[in-house]
Amino acid sequence: MRDLIVLDTSAVMTCDPSLGEGRLGLIERGAVYVREGVVAWVGPERDLPQADGAVRLSAEGGLVTPGLVDAHAHPIFGGDRAAEFALRAEGKTYLDIARNGGGIMSTVRATRGAIDEDLVERTHERLSRALAQGTTTLEAKTGYALSVYGELRLLQLLAQVARATPLTIVPTLLGAHAVPAERNGDRALFVAECAGPMLEGARGLAHAVDVYCDEGAFTLEEARTILTAAKTSGFAVRAHAGQFRDLGAAGLVAELDGLSADHLEQVSDEQAHLMAQHGTVATLLPGACVQLRLTPPPVARLRDAGCMMALGTDMNPGSSMTESLPLQMWLAMTHLGMTVDEAWLGVTRHAARAAGRPEAGRIAPSAPADLVGWRTPDPAHVPYHYGENHVRGVIVAGTQVVSR
Ligand code: NIG
Ligand code: FE
Numbered sequence: 001m002r003d004l005i006v007l008d009t010s011a012v013m014t015c016d017p018s019l020g021e022g023r024l025g026l027i028e029r030g031a032v033y034v035r036e037g038v039v040a041w042v043g044p045e046r047d048l049p050q051a052d053g054a055v056r057l058s059a060e061g062g063l064v065t066p067g068l069v070d071a072h073a074h075p076i077f078g079g080d081r082a083a084e085f086a087l088r089a090e091g092k093t094y095l096d097i098a099r100n101g102g103g104i105m106s107t108v109r110a111t112r113g114a115i116d117e118d119l120v121e122r123t124h125e126r127l128s129r130a131l132a133q134g135t136t137t138l139e140a141k142t143g144y145a146l147s148v149y150g151e152l153r154l155l156q157l158l159a160q161v162a163r164a165t166p167l168t169i170v171p172t173l174l175g176a177h178a179v180p181a182e183r184n185g186d187r188a189l190f191v192a193e194c195a196g197p198m199l200e201g202a203r204g205l206a207h208a209v210d211v212y213c214d215e216g217a218f219t220l221e222e223a224r225t226i227l228t229a230a231k232t233s234g235f236a237v238r239a240h241a242g243q244f245r246d247l248g249a250a251g252l253v254a255e256l257d258g259l260s261a262d263h264l265e266q267v268s269d270e271q272a273h274l275m276a277q278h279g280t281v282a283t284l285l286p287g288a289c290v291q292l293r294l295t296p297p298p299v300a301r302l303r304d305a306g307c308m309m310a311l312g313t314d315m316n317p318g319s320s321m322t323e324s325l326p327l328q329m330w331l332a333m334t335h336l337g338m339t340v341d342e343a344w345l346g347v348t349r350h351a352a353r354a355a356g357r358p359e360a361g362r363i364a365p366s367a368p369a370d371l372v373g374w375r376t377p378d379p380a381h382v383p384y385h386y387g388e389n390h391v392r393g394v395i396v397a398g399t400q401v402v403s404r
Pocket of ligand 2: 240
């Protein structure tokens with residue numbers, strides 16, 4: 001691997017306020033020196049250290065940022081649910097569709113019926129589209145098999161995909177995504193499986209464990225059982241919390257010192273403070289929020305409480321069929337009331353915390369050299385001009401993997 005110098009930038013966004021201007025740590029006309037896949041130095045180009053033998057790569061006057069981090073995604077699934085999207089446009093609700101056999105269970109049927117090669121290939125395609133739009137780290141949940149065997153199969157397939165993609169995948173076990181129809185009669189036993197054998201099998205395959213705690217999904221007590229067991233077994237914990245109703249899951253995750261509570265359209269002031277206190281990130285999913293026509297999450301409340309806020313695509317076939325983080329930034333600013341700085345931190349530093357890979361999401365000495373070069377000099381321009389891919393190039397661990 002050759003050493004690399006990235007130069008001719010409008011600015012380098014370090015996302016580290018100790019390294020540059022403002023909350024985004026911007027270094028005007030900055031440069032980055034990469035050695036052995038890791039950032040060795042970042043600063044103004046005029047102070048660039050001697051770096052004999054390094055390849056020089058011009059950013060052509062554009063902005064350079066950390067590789068984007070998707071803090072919440074469900075990239076491995078069979079089939080699609082375009083028909084449900086059409087029904088919702090006619091006025092049916094997400095919860096109604098789910099109660100009538102659609103929703104998560106329809107993707108579970110398609111995923112259980114898909115052969116390994118097909119799941120791997122489709123997932124790989126989704127990750128390639130994410131990479132082309134600047135994502136270099138992605139939190140990836142299982143959750144469309146809902147049996148011990150099936151969920152572990154999805155974790156194994158995710159590991160296979162992870163070996164073949166330049167992205168860094170942080171795998172999450174989401175066995176408690178829904179109670180599968182055939183287990184409605186022995187719900188308690190299913191929860192016990194999620195808190196027992198599933199965790200046993202996921203050792204070494206999953207980084208974190210997630211529970212969907214909401215109306216129509218798992219109760220707070222069930223979430224507590226599963227997440228407490230997960231924490232005891234050494235997993236990081238997180239939850240889908242308050243998408244439809246605030247059952248208290250965000251506070252639970254905070255008390256367990258979890259990574260992140262996600263969705264949060266409904267979250268109390270008290271829980272927001274608990275999250276801030278424990279460093280649990282508030283991960284917001286604007287695509288799913290807008291698409292399901294939910295009231296936006298209380299960004300001002302989260303901000304005032306001092307929560308770190310991250311963004312995720314929620315990439316899934318039901319409520320958010322997208323791989324694009326820049327699109328989430330646009331929605332976060334237009335629909336949720338986030339600022340430019342918050343939107344950028346939400347797909348970089350804070351998202352890296354939420355995903356459980358805190359060393360990513362910044363450009364600082366000894367951070368992984370995951371970088372994006374943009375076709376614009378201006379941070380606001382990326383979310384402002386939406387629906388267009390502004391990525392010029394992507395570098396992962398010091399190697400250029402996208403050039404457009
Ligand atoms: O995060 N809320 C739960 N899970 C997904 C939706 C999954 C689906 O509808 O297939 C979400 O929005
Ligand atoms: Fe989700």
